[in-house]
Amino acid sequence: MKALTLCLALILAPPAFADATATGDLGLVIERATGSLVLIDRSDHAALGRIEGLGDLSHASLTYSPDERFAYVFGRDGGLTKVDLLTRSIAARVVQAGNSIGGAISDDGRLVAVSNYEPGGIRVFDADTLAPVADIPTQGKTVGLVDVPGRRFAWAVWETGEVFLGDFSAPTPKITPLGIAGANPFDAVLTDDAHTYLVGLFGEKGVAAFDLWDETAPPRHFLTDYGKTGTDMPVYKMPHLQSWAFTEGQYALPAVGRHEVLWVDRQNQAQTASTPVHGQPVFIIAQPASPFVWVNFATPLNDVVQVIDSRSHAVVATLTPGKAILHMEFAPRGAEVWISARDDDKVLVYDTHRREKIAEVPAAAPSGIFFTARAHQPGL
Amino acid sequence: MKALTLCLALILAPPAFADATATGDLGLVIERATGSLVLIDRSDHAALGRIEGLGDLSHASLTYSPDERFAYVFGRDGGLTKVDLLTRSIAARVVQAGNSIGGAISDDGRLVAVSNYEPGGIRVFDADTLAPVADIPTQGKTVGLVDVPGRRFAWAVWETGEVFLGDFSAPTPKITPLGIAGANPFDAVLTDDAHTYLVGLFGEKGVAAFDLWDETAPPRHFLTDYGKTGTDMPVYKMPHLQSWAFTEGQYALPAVGRHEVLWVDRQNQAQTASTPVHGQPVFIIAQPASPFVWVNFATPLNDVVQVIDSRSHAVVATLTPGKAILHMEFAPRGAEVWISARDDDKVLVYDTHRREKIAEVPAAAPSGIFFTARAHQPGL
Numbered sequence: 001m002k003a004l005t006l007c008l009a010l011i012l013a014p015p016a017f018a019d020a021t022a023t024g025d026l027g028l029v030i031e032r033a034t035g036s037l038v039l040i041d042r043s044d045h046a047a048l049g050r051i052e053g054l055g056d057l058s059h060a061s062l063t064y065s066p067d068e069r070f071a072y073v074f075g076r077d078g079g080l081t082k083v084d085l086l087t088r089s090i091a092a093r094v095v096q097a098g099n100s101i102g103g104a105i106s107d108d109g110r111l112v113a114v115s116n117y118e119p120g121g122i123r124v125f126d127a128d129t130l131a132p133v134a135d136i137p138t139q140g141k142t143v144g145l146v147d148v149p150g151r152r153f154a155w156a157v158w159e160t161g162e163v164f165l166g167d168f169s170a171p172t173p174k175i176t177p178l179g180i181a182g183a184n185p186f187d188a189v190l191t192d193d194a195h196t197y198l199v200g201l202f203g204e205k206g207v208a209a210f211d212l213w214d215e216t217a218p219p220r221h222f223l224t225d226y227g228k229t230g231t232d233m234p235v236y237k238m239p240h241l242q243s244w245a246f247t248e249g250q251y252a253l254p255a256v257g258r259h260e261v262l263w264v265d266r267q268n269q270a271q272t273a274s275t276p277v278h279g280q281p282v283f284i285i286a287q288p289a290s291p292f293v294w295v296n297f298a299t300p301l302n303d304v305v306q307v308i309d310s311r312s313h314a315v316v317a318t319l320t321p322g323k324a325i326l327h328m329e330f331a332p333r334g335a336e337v338w339i340s341a342r343d344d345d346k347v348l349v350y351d352t353h354r355r356e357k358i359a360e361v362p363a364a365a366p367s368g369i370f371f372t373a374r375a376h377q378p379g380l
Numbered sequence: 381m382k383a384l385t386l387c388l389a390l391i392l393a394p395p396a397f398a399d400a401t402a403t404g405d406l407g408l409v410i411e412r413a414t415g416s417l418v419l420i421d422r423s424d425h426a427a428l429g430r431i432e433g434l435g436d437l438s439h440a441s442l443t444y445s446p447d448e449r450f451a452y453v454f455g456r457d458g459g460l461t462k463v464d465l466l467t468r469s470i471a472a473r474v475v476q477a478g479n480s481i482g483g484a485i486s487d488d489g490r491l492v493a494v495s496n497y498e499p500g501g502i503r504v505f506d507a508d509t510l511a512p513v514a515d516i517p518t519q520g521k522t523v524g525l526v527d528v529p530g531r532r533f534a535w536a537v538w539e540t541g542e543v544f545l546g547d548f549s550a551p552t553p554k555i556t557p558l559g560i561a562g563a564n565p566f567d568a569v570l571t572d573d574a575h576t577y578l579v580g581l582f583g584e585k586g587v588a589a590f591d592l593w594d595e596t597a598p599p600r601h602f603l604t605d606y607g608k609t610g611t612d613m614p615v616y617k618m619p620h621l622q623s624w625a626f627t628e629g630q631y632a633l634p635a636v637g638r639h640e641v642l643w644v645d646r647q648n649q650a651q652t653a654s655t656p657v658h659g660q661p662v663f664i665i666a667q668p669a670s671p672f673v674w675v676n677f678a679t680p681l682n683d684v685v686q687v688i689d690s691r692s693h694a695v696v697a698t699l700t701p702g703k704a705i706l707h708m709e710f711a712p713r714g715a716e717v718w719i720s721a722r723d724d725d726k727v728l729v730y731d732t733h734r735r736e737k738i739a740e741v742p743a744a745a746p747s748g749i750f751f752t753a754r755a756h757q758p759g760l
Contacts, residue, residue, distance in 0.1 A: 021401035022466060024448025024755050043447055067423055068404025086402060107713040149669045149714050150733045194669035213671055289529045289574035289758040291593055332756035333487040334529050353530045375404050376712035376753040378669040
């Protein structure tokens with residue numbers, strides 16, 4: 001009877017993990033050297049646990065299910081791993097290609113697509129089971145894969161410059177070629193309204209803009225000064241276009257190979273300004289609900305973060321948070337930014353209003369930081 | 381021993397409610413007549429349960445904690461109720477005024493502010509405990525309360541036309557008057573970048589725009605044709621400005637008392653178009669990641685929803701989902717819209733791409749629908 005009483009007490013008591021099971025303020029940090037993830041709690045500035053066995057995460061990203069329970073982790077080794085944030089364990093894992101470079105989840109959360117370098121193409125999986133749903137070959141490496149409303153995805157091909165829109169809303173996928181972006185697209189990004197698919201080029205100067213609301217419209221090219229500079233300026237790290245910041249009616253773009261952030265008018269694609277910065281920009285990310293963008297830089301100048309005001313285009317702060325700053329992730333309403341300092345084995349939490357460090361969370365060689373709020377954003 | 385075995389089985393088994401505790405795709409529907417809420421699961425198109433005892437919800441709204449666990453419900457009777465989505469119960473409740481009209485949560489999730497008609501002013505509470513933190517009197521009814529980054533709130537006063545910005549980041553609140561919006565502000569809204577606070581006027585024509593990134597800038601007035609029409613056009617229902625849609629570089633505004641949606645250029649505040657519609661608009665809401673806005677209407681024409689393309693400003697669809705359509709809430713990435721049909725005692729789920737009904741969820745006299753994704757959006 002005593003056992004039963006204890007039993008009832010245990011059963012009727014609030015579950016011990018109840019505090020952790022609301023998933024709105026959780027996140028994952030990629031530990032790039034050890035193939036593991038750290039589960040973090042944004043409100044508590046805390047690491048809740050580690051999930052291991054995810055393979056090669058040396059250039060990894062992830063996306064979330066609409067309920068913010070599952071993460072889909074895209075590893076460099078072609079591994080696609082479904083991670084359960086509630087149980088803090090791997091729910092499913094497939095090695096679906098030899099070399100992959102990111103992925104996306106459909107707007108309804110039903111399909112996960114992976115962008116492959118080797119053998120190329122994109123592969124689409126059932127988000128519940130990771131069972132294969134579609135295999136779309138391409139004539140080269142796919143880059144810039146994004147989700148598009150209506151259970152669709154868009155992507156570009158490095159070797160051919162082609163851009164495609166794939167519609168997976170019916171049992172048979174419908175793949176529509178949208179035209180040629182130019183020579184060697186290296187990444188792409190979707191604007192926050194899912195209107196424009198912007199493709200950065202490495203083999204020629206310029207950015208190509210595709211109107212996803214009018215598939216018959218030809219791509220427009222702009223910023224034709226933009227892109228690869230001469231061989232005297234080696235590109236230490238390809239910038240990420242997923243980081244392109246949209247603020248004050250502008251795009252803030254990383255100049256490839258140059259110590260510069262470029263500003264482009266969103267309506268007419270004219271360059272409006274350029275900002276000299278500390279190094280070659282890698283990520284340029286808008287601080288939500290503010291005029292500011294934050295920038296980190298390629299090695300060897302990667303110990304600095306700069307903040308730029310999008311109205312004046314002036315650098316308003318230069319921070320030295322730590323060694324080898326690889327990524328930044330904002331709290332969705334902008335009050336904090338979490339910064340990964342790989343060589344310090346720490347994630348640093350900054351108050352964005354005072355621009356001061358308020359907490360540190362340990363992580364082994366951290367790179368990407370991903371809050372669950374991404375589940376609700378198109379194109380991420 | 382048998383009891384102990386059963387006990388261990390119960391304790392060690394995966395908790396039965398684990399599926400429901402990821403909170404990213406949950407929501408609450410206000411049952412206006414019965415002072416209750418229905419907890420809904422967006423992915424499953426399901427009602428999970430009912431929470432009762434919230435007082436007068438005849439004109440209620442709510443906001444969410446950053447972890448998407450708690451809702452703060454603002455009732456018409458001055459009741460502020462904290463609801464726990466995990467336990468599906470009331471966590472705390474205070475009746476803090478005689479008559480209130482909405483509220484907001486600070487960007488860091490620490491403070492909840494309530495906008496009061498009787499006795500006026502705003503009151504600020506600790507989000508954990510609902511203990512009072514600050515009481516800011518005004519010379520009249522407060523309207524248009526919104527959260528502003530940096531643990532701040534903005535509001536307007538109906539009787540005096542004053543607009544205030546309150547900073548609650550230090551122990552002593554700092555209240556800054558921003559100027560006079562005009563005669564009888566009836567509601568206000570913050571742009572998605574938290575840059576501009578737009579105040580709609582009832583006592584004169586026009587909208588006042590306050591630059592929250594420059595507190596010294598005087599308010600600008602625009603759309604001076606806008607506002608109350610002659611007495612020959614009674615206003616059946618005050619439109620909600622929180623619904624103002626921002627799309628394609630424009631604001632889509634409800635014309636007060638007229639069967640019209642007005643379009644204003646976001647950069648220069650010039651009116652660019654007007655769209656004749658079925659009735660007096662109440663909510664105009666942008667379908668995320670699309671060119672479309674959806675509009676519902678004041679009684680007696682409230683059985684219709686229209687869809688307008690923000691590029692052409694043309695009505696592209698007219699739907700008759702049910703009787704007394706009071707509110708619409710989009711899935712955060714836009715794949716679905718949930719529509720409350722008060723007099724059908726149902727919430728209707730529409731696929732936004734086919735614009736067809738795909739599910740129904742029962743609810744008693746439903747009004748506002750609120751998905752937890754709102755936790756991550758400034759100004760809501």
